[in-house]
Amino acid sequence: MQAKWHEPYLETCCRSALHRLTLVGGPGRPDGLKDGPCLERLQALGLARRRPADGRFEITAEGEARHAREILKKAG
Structure with missing residues (x-):
């Protein structure tokens, strides 16, 4: 029996945006950049x-887990 994928597919551009969120860390990503969508x-x-304070985007714990699984290819 094959495992089923239960998470929404992330387009390559969204995977890149998720990775950039991990790289930027605490400062966050500002709104209005090309990866805004x-x-x-x-x-x-x-x-x-x-x-809410500054409108910048930051990664969530769920985003960090997805990044580890899908982009860094770590089991979990």
Whole structure:
């Protein structure tokens, strides 16, 4: 029996945006960049959030787990 995929597919651009969120760390990603639509999609999926104080995007714990599994290819 094959394992089924239960997570929404991330386009290559959204995978890159997720990776950039891990690279930027605490400062977050500002709104208005080319990857804005991907950041919005990541937010809708619960993988990123927009900080109310400054409107910048940061990765969530779910986003970090997805990044580890899908981009870094770590089991978990």
